[in-house]
Amino acid sequence: MNAPHHPETLRRPIPQVCLDALRARFGDRFSIAAAVREHHGKDESPYLPVPPDAVVFAHSTEEVAEVAKLCNEHRVPLIPYGVGSSLEGHLLAVQGGISLDLSQMNQVLAVDAEDLTATVQAGVTRKQLNDEIRTTGLFFPIDPGADASLGGMSATRASGTNAVRYGTMRENVMSLTVVTADGRIVKTAGRARKSSAGYDLTRIFVGSEGTLGIITEVTVRLYPQPEAVSAAVCNFPTLDAAVQSVIEIIQRGVPVARVEFMDAAAVRAVNLHSKLTLRETPMLVFEFHGSPAGVQEQAQTVQEITTQNGGQDFEWAERPEDRSRLWTARHNAYFAGVQLRPGCRASTTDVCVPISRLADCVRETADDLAGASFPSIILGHVGDGNFHVLMMLDPDSEQEWKESEVINHSLVRRAIAADGTCTGEHGVGLHKMQFMLDEHGEDALALMRSLKHAFDPNNILNPGKIIAW
Structure with a gap:
């Protein structure tokens, strides 16, 4: 089966110096093995696999920043990867590049039961979080079905069966730690229940599908059981x-x-x-x-x-x-x-x-x-x-x-x-890109494109998704 716009035609060449630098830095957490690449080049969408050129397994926000800096320097596409449960081709390496696997960043960093919040690394899954907070009398309600990662759920603005009462990730993410395309580390907000201080960066990154920054930590709301x-x-x-x-x-x-x-x-x-x-x-x-x-x-x-x-x-x-x-x-x-x-x-x-x-x-x-x-x-x-x-x-x-x-x-x-x-x-991923103009209109789409250019001027972050460059 061929998708309407076959992705393989857009791949960028990757400088060998970039691959050599990643191999030297990450050792056995860098892979060009065919099986590893193919695993990271498919999701639950109808598209055929589109493997990246290599896969890096990150363990910290600082490591993600290192990878981003290197990829930005060499104009190499960088695609965040959680657990691969997306449905619209979000993680396919349509322009080649590096798949950045965040699944091993799976630590629950803090549970503040009195404030009804938890802070986790991006690779923590919703079931893992609920298992860890079960004895506190609290739970995290967003339930998209798949045992998705909290980073991926934030990136796709996920919701699920409980959304009718508890809302979506948009309402339940309080703060993010994000790595920018050029490797800066940004915390978008604190844990206060509300703020009027400046642009709402948290909401800009929630739903951005890895095209504006790489989410490495998430602070979410919890609820009494x-x-x-x-x-x-x-x-x-x-x-x-x-x-x-x-x-x-x-x-x-x-x-x-x-x-x-x-x-x-x-x-x-x-x-x-x-x-x-x-x-x-x-x-x-x-x-x-x-x-x-x-x-x-x-x-x-x-x-x-x-x-x-x-x-x-x-x-x-x-x-x-x-x-x-x-x-x-x-x-x-x-x-x-x-x-x-x-x-x-x-x-x-x-x-x-x-x-x-x-x-x-x-x-x-x-x-x-x-x-x-x-x-x-x-x-x-x-x-x-x-x-x-x-x-x-x-x-x-x-x-x-x-x-x-x-x-x-x-x-x-x-x-x-x-x-x-x-x-x-x-x-949106790949599959819904064709409908963005009909839904939003040219002026709104141009504004989104300007945002992408400002956040990611070299178009390395999950390129070819949401809007055309």
């Missing part, structure tokens, strides 16, 4: 009925912690993959956080709304092991979808629209997919208007790729026309 947690599933006769229920729940102001949608095909895939027996119709999965009385009140209101919209079989999962099984199954929906067609390659896309436009957008997308020649599933964090489409493609079929892109383009045009966005949480 809820006193009571309960989850439930509810089946619906139609997709419309399920989505309409979500709209009414949000408009009523019910503070659900999670509300996830799966279409019938997604439920079928999850059943096969996770050995569950969920009823295979459009489904909503809820989770409620709060006091026992508050959780009961939320659940009662939600049950009333879903019943009025034809919801059936409102079933509780109150035991921790039952909730864990249910949410693990939901998080594995990507892999479940892929198993519907062994040997396939998934093209996964997402959009986000105002909640009032959600039902129309999901319905019209389902109509597009109904006539497709390949299997697909729809699921999403519909509580904030964000949903995903997984299209399982034959990796050797150019026709299926083109067909999937027609559907993807239709989906994005529909979302933008509804005053939404081409991506609610996956990020």
